[in-house]
Amino acid sequence: MIWTQCITTTLLLSSIKAALAAPAAPSAATNPLRGDENLIGYSSTNTISNENTETISYQLAPGQTEAAIVGLYLDFDDVEDPQPLRGDKGGTNPGPRNTEMNKMYSDKYAPPGTDSGATVNAQWPLALSGMILGKEKSGWSRQQNQDVLPAATEMAGVNMRLEAAGYRELHWHVAAEWAIVLNGSCRIQAVNDNGQTFIDDVGKGDVWFFPPGIPHSIQALENGVEFMLVFDDGSFSETNTFLATEIFAHNPRDVLSKDLSVPVSAFQNIPQDQLFIFPGTPAPTNISIQNITGPAGSIPQPQSYSYHFSSQPAQQLEGGSVKIVDPLSFPIASGFSAALVTINPGGMREIHWHPSSDEWTFFIQGRGRATLFTPPSKATTFDYLAGDVAYFPKSNSHYIENTGVEELIVLEVLKADHYSDVSLAQWIGLTSKQIVQDTLNLSNETLSQMTTEKKIVVS
Known part of the structure; x- marks a missing residue:
């Protein structure tokens, strides 16, 4: 016991000495x-x-004094110092602020009075996605997936540019790939699991599809190409594809020699790193030169991986036009349905929802806005510019209004075996007037103007 007390006393004295010796923290x-x-x-x-924040000099945009519940689109482009005001709601913003962002996305800055709570984020500008730059100025790639748009669980997008003769190297994916050419043209090639081959040239407005695991390549023709890829997996990443360069680099050369029946020395110059996007030899004008077939022959036309959507005429509508490609016309793309919608200035893609799929939308041209409604009472209005991605969950209602001065062109993509939607206007028009009147307190005059047809795009 005495020995233990001595040890304790010694340790205590050591602690006190250390504390006294330690330098004091600076005051x-x-x-x-x-x-x-x-x-x-x-x-x-x-x-x-006591800075005065009540003397801010500002001007209002047209429609900004209207009641907030009217919810007119506010064009801040020519407003020097826009403020978050609508009717009698809101207040001034002395700063700090990002004025350029406030001008581009005015419905975020001064939301309509009908917005309520917070829905999922339904917007991602691809301008905020980091670029992957190809070798020797051969092109670039940028993507949107759940990392940047968490609600987009079912689909992801990759925007890619290939300069003339540039390649997206030989590769395959776990996910299915659906694509539309935005400008230019390219040659696409693939081999399926039966050894059947495919090759085609596609241009602006055309579509292709490659099932999961099917190896393929893409090469830009003489004027370059840009396209949008859509994958059936929201977590998809373009950096996780299976590349030909990687499979050669990560298998023993002796194994490659046995597998391909060539000497080991044949592999001394293979790339040690992935190529991804790189320059190549221009494709021959005569496509038949590259049309290699084996004992299994070519893929039959009904199962072809391309669809020349650009040659399909659009259906002209009251406020624009629309054309649809889905498995009913493009059978190989069994899980993808899409609508290319053109909305005239002042027009609107009517309020609707999709009962069978989420909607992944890409804004190709123009500017617009949409209100996403989620039950029971959440609503958020988003503004979109060319290059933005929108995402609307299954059965959540939305519209797309053209808020610019040029045609608004949008691509709506569904994970569905056919394209379908439910129109709010048609639903109301086809429901007993007495039921609608009792529910919404609308006048007989208003009810008499309701349509029984699906208009898709209204003026």
């Missing part, structure tokens, strides 16, 4: 980086800045 008074302790809380000696 605020001796540290020029910190203020005086007397600044804490109230003191008669404290002073405050």
Whole structure:
């Protein structure tokens, strides 16, 4: 017991000596980086800045004095110092602020009075996606997936540009790939699991599809190409594809030699790193030169991986036009349905929802806005510019209004075996007038103007 007490006393004395020897922490008074302790809380000696924040000079956009519930689109482009005001709601913003972003996305800055709560985020500008730059100025790639748009669980997108003769190298994916050419043209090739081959040239407005695991390549023709890829997996990443360069680099050369029946020396110059996007030899004008077939022959036309959507005429509508490609016309793309919608200035893709799929939408041209409604009472209005992605969950209602001065062109993609939607206007028009009147308190005059047809795009 005495021995234990001695040890305890010795340790205590050592601790006291160490504490006395340790340098004291510098006080605020001796540290020029910190203020005086007397600044804490109230003191008669404290002073405050009494800057006047009520004298901000600003102008209002057309429609900004209208009642917030009317929800007119606010065009801030020519407004020098836009403010978050609608009717009698909101207040001024002295700053700091990102004025350019406020101008581009005015419905976020001064939302309509009908917005309520917070829906999922239904917007991602691809301008905020990091670019992957190809080798020797051969092109680039950028993507949207759940990392940047968490609600987009069912689909992801990749926007890619290939300069003339540029390649997206030989590769395959776990996910299915659906694509539309935005501009230019390219040659696509593939081999299926039966050894059947495929090759085609596609141009602006055309579509292709490659099932999961089918190896393929893409090469830009003489004028380059840009396209949008859509994958049936929201977590898809373009950096996780299976590349020909990687499979050659990560298998023993002796194994490659046995597999391909060539000597080991044949592989001494293979790339040690992935190519991804790289320049190549221009494709021959005569496509038949590259049309290699084996014993299984070519893929039969009904199962072809391309669809020349650009040659399909659009259906002209009251406020624009629409054309649809889905498995009923493009059978190989069994899980993808899409509508290419053109909306005239002042027009609107009518309020609708999709009962069988989420909607992944890409804004190809123009500017627009949409309100996403989620039950029971959440609603958020989003503004979209060319290059933006929208995502609307299954059965959640939305519209797309053209808020610009040029045609608005949008691509709506569904994971569905056919394209379908439910129109709010048609639903109301085909429901007993008495039921609608009892529910919404609409007049007989209003009810008599309701349509029984699906208009898709209204003027």
